[in-house]
Amino acid sequence: MSVKEMAKAITYNDPIKTSWTPPRYVLNMSEEQHERVRKKYHILVEGDGIPPPIKSIKEMKFPAAILxxxxxxxxxxxxxxQIQGIPTILSGCDMIVIAFMGSDKMLVFTLPVIMFCLEQKKKLPFSKHEGPYGLIICPLWELAHQTHGILEYYCHLLQEDSSLLLCCTLCTGGMSIKEQMETIRHGVHMMxxxxxxxxxxxxxxxxxxxxxxxxxxxxxxxxIDxxxxxxxxxxxSYFKGQQQTLLFSATMPKKIQNFAKSALKPVTINVGHAGAASLDVIQEVEYVKEEAKMVYLLECLQKTPPSVLxxxxxxxxxxxxxxxLLLKGVKAVAIHGSKDQEERTKAIETFRESKKHVLVATDVACKGLVFPAIQHVINYDISEEIENYVHGRTGHSGNTGTKQKVPHVLQVLPCGDKSMLDIGGERGCAFCRGLGHWITDCPKLKAMQTKQVSNIGHKDYLAHSPMDF
Known part of the structure; x- marks a missing residue:
């Protein structure tokens, strides 16, 4: 729904119709059976017309090339x-997803958009200057580049299998507008x-x-941050007509809640508590003198295999x-906002390809990025924002299951500072340790967030101006 339509009180009560339907046996299952599946996987859902969960990727009816x-x-x-999110999107519903890092939510919105564009391609090929049909917006260049890479990977497989070419373009700051426009002029399915x-x-x-x-x-x-x-x-304000809108977030700030209430009629899916740390991560705390931190950092690296964040x-x-670390012979790279885009990109690629064993970064630099082989995460200091800890610093691996694959998170604190000892515990609020509420309702956290919003622009945001993003 566009801003103009909202101003004119135009509403769309029904989700967009799609040609996708769940398998017949899933449709024949009772709602009680669907609820048992959701309960088993700790999936909380709210909304009207909630599609059934599907436990098999094959039964989601993706093409053989994607499988x-x-x-x-x-x-x-x-x-x-993915069990609940992919069927919801393929059914045409608006959706809000609240999920911790490492939940593989990126596939939840990339695979369905490929399916929709593939369907349009078969019906009527795009002409010049047409598109995009699917639009994905990311806050940072690195995250957009990662998302674009996933789309390109599956589109390439589809082209090899069926000779159907789906065009995907990346539009970010730091790249040539001329090159981006050249792709758009030929017609683009996804942006x-x-x-x-x-x-x-x-x-x-x-x-x-x-x-x-x-x-x-x-x-x-x-x-929003x-x-x-x-x-x-x-x-x-540039949108026209009905669209399917999806919001993905690890937390649920008031501004997003207000937007969702005013512009969407979504199915809300929650995996884990909003703002809570992932239960798949083993967390440890060490107290170290400030002057000994650097030496202790090296000791930690000597005890763990690569890769380490x-x-x-x-x-x-x-x-x-x-x-x-470089002086001590460690294969390390670093990223933060004062490094140029080419340097950040090269650092991320070499770390992801295991050519470098350690990546040192600020919170914002790595938020949202997925590194599949992380063995250990070390926090050199306390994150000023609790959401940066639970959202950005603890769930980068995306691996769950055996203990060998679950990353350890080590919080290095100055001696005498025990303020973060109970993060991830079950004693009530993980932020202020109050027993009468969860972290999502913490009054101290909300007051701190309000103060931080007024300070936006004074911290490391990977850019010197909005156009750098």
């Missing part, structure tokens, strides 16, 4: 968020964009969203730790 691609990636069974660059292209009338039918906002809470609320509203709150600590 082979998933198998090559070692994905044989859906995660809890992955950051808010700043997309807003710029729309205002210059270089991109049209007239036939867009599918919108996914990844890391929606992070977009970065101050992109105005850009998102501008983008929505190290988080620090300040860019200066990232640089100092990185330099120290």
């Amino acid at each position: 082979r691609g998933l198998k090559k990636k070692g994905i044989h069974h859906p995660t809890p968020i 992955v964009a950051t808010p700043g660059r997309l807003t710029d292209l729309l205002q210059k009338k270089m991109v049209s969203l007239n036939i867009r039918r599918y919108l996914a906002l990844d890391e929606a809470d992070h977009m 970065l101050g992109f609320e105005g850009d998102i509203c501008t983008i929505f 190290i988080f620090a709150e300040r860019k200066a600590d990232v640089d100092a730790s990185h330099e120290y």
